[in-house]
Amino acid sequence: MNQKAQSVLQAEDIDKYFFSPVKNQVLKKVSFTINRGEFVSVVGKSGCGKSTLLYILSTMDTDYQGKLHLDQELITGKPHDYLARIRNEKIGFVFQFHYLLNEFSVLENILIPGLKLGKYSREELEHRAMEKLKIFEMEEHALKKAYQLSGGQKQRVAIARALINDPLLIMGDEPTGNLDKKNSDIVFNKFKELAEEFNQTMLIVTHDPEFAAGTSRIIEMEDGRVIKS
Numbered sequence: 001m002n003q004k005a006q007s008v009l010q011a012e013d014i015d016k017y018f019f020s021p022v023k024n025q026v027l028k029k030v031s032f033t034i035n036r037g038e039f040v041s042v043v044g045k046s047g048c049g050k051s052t053l054l055y056i057l058s059t060m061d062t063d064y065q066g067k068l069h070l071d072q073e074l075i076t077g078k079p080h081d082y083l084a085r086i087r088n089e090k091i092g093f094v095f096q097f098h099y100l101l102n103e104f105s106v107l108e109n110i111l112i113p114g115l116k117l118g119k120y121s122r123e124e125l126e127h128r129a130m131e132k133l134k135i136f137e138m139e140e141h142a143l144k145k146a147y148q149l150s151g152g153q154k155q156r157v158a159i160a161r162a163l164i165n166d167p168l169l170i171m172g173d174e175p176t177g178n179l180d181k182k183n184s185d186i187v188f189n190k191f192k193e194l195a196e197e198f199n200q201t202m203l204i205v206t207h208d209p210e211f212a213a214g215t216s217r218i219i220e221m222e223d224g225r226v227i228k229s
């Protein structure tokens with residue numbers, strides 16, 4: 001397979017401006033390609049543009065200049081409903097806060113993105129959800145309500161939820177940012193396992209140098225630019 005055939009995400013000369021309170025260019029000609037199976041971290045000082053970039057790469061912010069390809073398809077300029085559909089289908093998200101629905105069971109939480117996409121039956125989704133929970137050693141907690149879990153367990157469930165539709169790409173914004181060292185290590189090791197055993201492509205913004213050092217590639221940003229990738 002050649003380089004192009006493996007490309008999952010390609011950013012080409014991405015510029016982003018904010019106009020309030022004053023005109024401010026926060027991304028400057030950001031370009032890189034993420035290939036299938038890469039476990040990539042994005043690092044840089046607070047305010048350098050990491051979250052802004054992730055928001056664009058995840059197709060949620062369409063107000064930018066440059067070009068974005070997802071799964072080798074040019075997605076820049078596509079309508080919002082189309083982007084919402086391919087986002088559900090191709091991208092799994094893990095955030096700093098787990099955003100689980102506390103009154104719902106672990107299993108129900110994981111099913112939600114699958115039911116939303118509508119590609120699999122409920123029965124098939126339940127089977128898949130249990131498989132994902134197994135990866136995270138959480139299967140015996142499937143029927144607990146989310147509020148009954150510890151912080152680290154919740155984050156493991158949030159990653160399992162991101163996997164329910166077998167996404168092409170997992171994107172994370174500080175997925176260990178709210179965890180203590182012990183739970184950060186557990187969550188990091190799960191990401192590592194996804195990379196090594198399942199060849200899962202991942203792009204994770206992190207402030208944690210130890211997390212970044214364990215990824216297969218580091219993209220370093222400074223003042224809106226990629227200075228190392």
Ligand SMILES: Nc1ncnc2c1ncn2[C@@H]1O[C@H](COP(=O)(O)OP(=O)(O)OP(=O)(O)O)[C@@H](O)[C@H]1O
Pocket residue numbers: 018019020021026044045046047048049050051052053
């Ligand atoms: N909605 C907005 N309007 C105006 N400026 C914004 C907006 N969102 C972010 N910015 C500015 O864009 C720059 C980049 O912010 P961004 O949140 O992407 O940085 P970051 O690297 O993710 O920071 P952190 O590590 O602290 O999360 C900052 O100067 C920020 O103040």
